[in-house]
Amino acid sequence: SAVISQKPSxxxxxxxxxxxxxxxxxxxxxxxxxxxxQPGQSLTLIATANQGSEATYESGFVxxxxxxxxxxxxxxxxxxxxxxxEDSSIYLCSAQRGQGNTGELFFGEGSRLTVL
Amino acid sequence: xxxVAQPEDQVNVAEGNPLTVKCTYSVSGNPYLFWYVQYPNRxxxxxxKYITGDNLVKGSYGxxxxxxxxxxxxxxxxxSALVSDSALYFCAVRDPGGYNKLIFGAGTRLAVHx
Numbered sequence: 622s623a624v625i626s627q628k629p630s631x632x633x634x635x636x637x638x639x640x641x642x643x644x645x646x647x648x649x650x651x652x653x654x655x656x657x658x659q660p661g662q663s664l665t666l667i668a669t670a671n672q673g674s675e676a677t678y679e680s681g682f683v684x685x686x687x688x689x690x691x692x693x694x695x696x697x698x699x700x701x702x703x704x705x706x707e708d709s710s711i712y713l714c715s716a717q718r719g720q721g722n723t724g725e726l727f728f729g730e731g732s733r734l735t736v737l
Numbered sequence: 738x739x740x741v742a743q744p745e746d747q748v749n750v751a752e753g754n755p756l757t758v759k760c761t762y763s764v765s766g767n768p769y770l771f772w773y774v775q776y777p778n779r780x781x782x783x784x785x786k787y788i789t790g791d792n793l794v795k796g797s798y799g800x801x802x803x804x805x806x807x808x809x810x811x812x813x814x815x816x817s818a819l820v821s822d823s824a825l826y827f828c829a830v831r832d833p834g835g836y837n838k839l840i841f842g843a844g845t846r847l848a849v850h851x
Binding site for chain 1: 773827842
């Protein structure tokens with residue numbers, strides 16, 4: 622398995638500000654994803670972080686609101702821009718080794734954001 | 738579009754009894770199916786997966802799951818529940834013919850009582 626570290630683990634933010642979440646994997650991975658989870662609820666995929674190119678966003682998520690970077694095979698960032706209370710959530714980074722759809726994803730501990 | 742359903746919000750089991758957490762799926766082809774567990778204030782941990790082959794797959798912590806193609810189900814089971822199994826369980830599916838994304842069910846909270 623891969624060890625995934627996320628920073629910050631939690632934060633309280635003011636409305637209108639932006640916050641960048643960092644995700645570091647302890648080894649090279651082929652795929653990285655960002656999910657959002659309301660506490661105790663299911664996970665919603667925000668985007669796939671592509672190394673060296675623009676992220677692939679799911680319906681309902683746009684680059685201006687959630688810019689993502691992935692400069693190499695072990696690191697990615699997610700920025701939550703111009704935050705509102707509706708953005709209060711847990712943001713989870715995940716990664717997969719190997720190609721294709723058969724590999725399992727590994728998850729970080731999540732970053733819990735509260736927007737006031 | 739691929740989807741997965743977990744019909745029970747919560748499952749209550751007495752310690753030592755068998756447990757089942759239900760999952761059904763919908764994909765256009767043969768599915769790749771996964772189970773994850775989430776303990777309070779933690780990330781998700783992988784339990785097991787079905788890709789192909791034997792319909793009964795064994796995973797971590799004594800859990801197993803049975804793939805049933807005719808019923809489009811992938812129920813999670815354990816012969817004897819422990820209080821420490823109490824957590825949130827997620828079923829997830831990938832469509833092998835589609836993009837790489839993993840789609841999660843709503844989750845089932847398992848409560849094991851002493």
